[in-house]
Amino acid sequence: MYIIAGLGNPEKRYNGTRHNVGFDVIDKLSGYYGISVDQKKSRAYIGKGIIEGEKVILVKPQTYMNLSGESIRGLVDYFKIDPARELIIIYDDVSLPVGQLRIRKKGSAGGHNGIKSIISHLNSEVFPRLKVGVGEKPPKYDLADYVLGHFSKNEKVLMEEGYENAREAITYILRDEIDRGMNIYNTKIRKEEE
Template sequence: MFIIVGLGNPTLQYEGTRHNVGFDVIDKIAAEYNISVDYRKSRAYIGKGIINGQKVILAKPQTYMNLSGESVRSLVDYYKVDEESELLVIYDDVSLDVGQLRIRKKGSAGGHNGIKSIISHLGTDVFQRIKVGVGEKPKNYDLADYVLGHFSKAEKELMEEGYDCAVNAVSLIVAGEVDTAMNEYNKKIKKIKE
């Protein structure tokens, strides 16, 4: 059993924002593998399915970003998964170019409140994650305003490519090929043409 969590904020006002890319990737995975993510459990919408022969749970916590750890802890406990090898968290990263992926087996929160909450509730920073770049915050911009903002048309195209790569990376990771996924997707992609 593998739990794949995409981070975001519930309610319509946050749909399509930079901070909700985790939800967007879960939606892409769900569409690719025909999984309905519409069952409420552990303060999340979840869906069960199979990816690469592995049973998976897709989850979109409904706790708001800063409390994501409450939902993730509950899911990990209920399904009795090993967070080091059977949990994958997908979320936005402002230190990466738009659509760029960075796959890690562990690490700090790097200022991301959702990851801070998960580390706090799990008591460990050793869990697999896919960071999806949303671009660096422009000077004199408030970080909260930036991550709750929407993508430009050009950025959306790059994000779609990033989402497709994330779906492929998930397939490798659940098959136990995290190193292959890191080698394949932890590299620079083209930037937006000015």
């Protein structure tokens, strides 16, 4: 069984913001695979279903970004999963171009407070994650204001493509083909940067 958790903030005013792309990917998975994310458990909305023949629990923590680890830890313990193999975290990344993806097997928080909280509560940096690019903060912008801001019309188009790619990227992780997924999605970034 896999827990696939998208990070975000719970209030309506945060819908569609850069910081809530994790929730948006969960919504994409939910719609595509017909999994309702409407049960409450461990301070999160969850939904159980099947993706790629694997039992999954889609998760949208309701703790606010900075406390995401509290909810994730509770779910990991309750469902008795191995975070190093069966936990996938989806979140925004300001170091990637809008809509670009990067898959990682492990790593530091890289300044992301939601990931910092999860690492702290799991006492480990080893869990698969999918970063979704939201674009670099413009100079002189406050980072908090930037990530809590909304996408432009053009950026929304790129994000829709990113969400669809994220849905596909998740299937590689579920099929235990994370390296192949990394080759496909992580190289796209390098090609466009050249």
